[in-house]
Amino acid sequence: MKKIxxxxxxxxxxxxxxxxxDTLTMGTNAAFPPYEFYEEGDIVGIDAEIAAAICEILxxxxxxxxxxxxxxxxxxxxxxIDFAMAGMTKTPEREENVNxxxxxxxxxxxxxxxxGSPITSVDDLFAEGASYMIGVQQGTTGDIYCTDDFGEEHVxxxxxxxxxxxxxxxxxLDCVIIDNNPAKAFVEANEGxxxxxxxxxxxEYAIAIALENTALLENINNALxxxxxxxxxxxxxxxxIPVEGNE
Numbered sequence: 001m002k003k004i005x006x007x008x009x010x011x012x013x014x015x016x017x018x019x020x021x022d023t024l025t026m027g028t029n030a031a032f033p034p035y036e037f038y039e040e041g042d043i044v045g046i047d048a049e050i051a052a053a054i055c056e057i058l059x060x061x062x063x064x065x066x067x068x069x070x071x072x073x074x075x076x077x078x079x080x081i082d083f084a085m086a087g088m089t090k091t092p093e094r095e096e097n098v099n100x101x102x103x104x105x106x107x108x109x110x111x112x113x114x115x116g117s118p119i120t121s122v123d124d125l126f127a128e129g130a131s132y133m134i135g136v137q138q139g140t141t142g143d144i145y146c147t148d149d150f151g152e153e154h155v156x157x158x159x160x161x162x163x164x165x166x167x168x169x170x171x172x173l174d175c176v177i178i179d180n181n182p183a184k185a186f187v188e189a190n191e192g193x194x195x196x197x198x199x200x201x202x203x204e205y206a207i208a209i210a211l212e213n214t215a216l217l218e219n220i221n222n223a224l225x226x227x228x229x230x231x232x233x234x235x236x237x238x239x240x241i242p243v244e245g246n247e
Contacts, residue, residue: 023061024216026051027081029069031160033185034240035087035205047085049236050104050227057223068159070139073097076208082216087179089141089203099217101207101224104233108180109142109200112168112193119175121198125150132174135164142177145201165190181241 028047030036036045043064055062065081072084077097087107090100113119125132126149134150136143138157146155156173158164164176165186177200178186187195207224209217227233 023063024051024055024058024082025063025065027065027067027072027075027084028086029072029160030066031162032069032087032179032182034181035179036085046105046236046240047087049239050224050233051083051085053227053232053236054220054223057226058219068139069137072139073208076210079210082209082213083220084208087205088208090206091141091144093144094208097211098208099211099214101209101217101220102228103204103206104224104228105205105237107203107205109145109177109203110180110183111196111198111200112165112176112178112183112187113174113196114168114171115192115194117174117194119196121196122200123198125175125200133172135167135173135176137161137164137178140178141201141203142179146177161186165193169193 028036028043030038030043032045034045035047036043038044043066048064051064052062067075069086072081072086072088073094074097075081076084088094089107090103094100111119111122111125119125119132124130125134132150132154133156134146134154135156135158136146137160143155143157156164156167158167161176161178161182164173164178167173168176169190169192176183176186180199183195187193207220209220224233
């Protein structure tokens with residue numbers, strides 16, 4: 001019976017999807033491994049695989065466009081793309097311009113520092129008299145939170161996380177705050193940088209959809225719920241983010 005109901009739900013969603021699009025266009029910023037990155041010229045990663053699985057349920061083709069992270073919300077709200085997936089966090093400010101799907105992953109903002117840095121925990125950033133220059137990717141929650149916590153004068157904004165990390169490695173910054181999984185990759189690729197044990201913040205990742213496109217929101221939420229319930233999302237996350245001890 002459960003299989004029959006699932007089939008009926010999938011058919012209903014596919015029919016509904018066909019009513020508004022044969023191809024859904026996803027916007028992303030493909031410089032955020034393991035959620036999205038280039039491999040042999042193609043955009044791959046967690047978000048790309050989840051989006052493909054959603055489109056398979058909906059009976060739609062998937063097209064992925066790479067763009068600046070800071071332009072994704074406006075691209076969704078103006079209809080240039082159907083939805084955005086880029087390790088994007090639900091925030092009250094963003095929810096004024098787009099709708100968000102149900103949560104599909106939990107992200108952690110982490111702190112990268114040079115070896116021997118006086119910054120040994122998140123508390124050091126907030127210590128009385130502290131005056132550090134923090135690198136972030138422009139438009140991300142790391143940017144939003146750091147600007148709010150430390151002020152514009154202490155936040156240096158970069159087009160990509162890789163640019164921020166390069167500036168840190170060159171001695172132009174005191175630390176970089178970015179999502180934990182890209183942070184691990186950046187530290188592994190850059191000798192002399194380390195990842196602090198304490199996290200800066202924790203957040204929910206979701207899919208951004210235009211406010212007026214409630215039909216697409218419903219279809220994506222239904223498909224995403226199915227993929228969460230049947231373990232597909234968990235398996236995709238595990239593929240790119242191995243559980244410690246099972247690597």
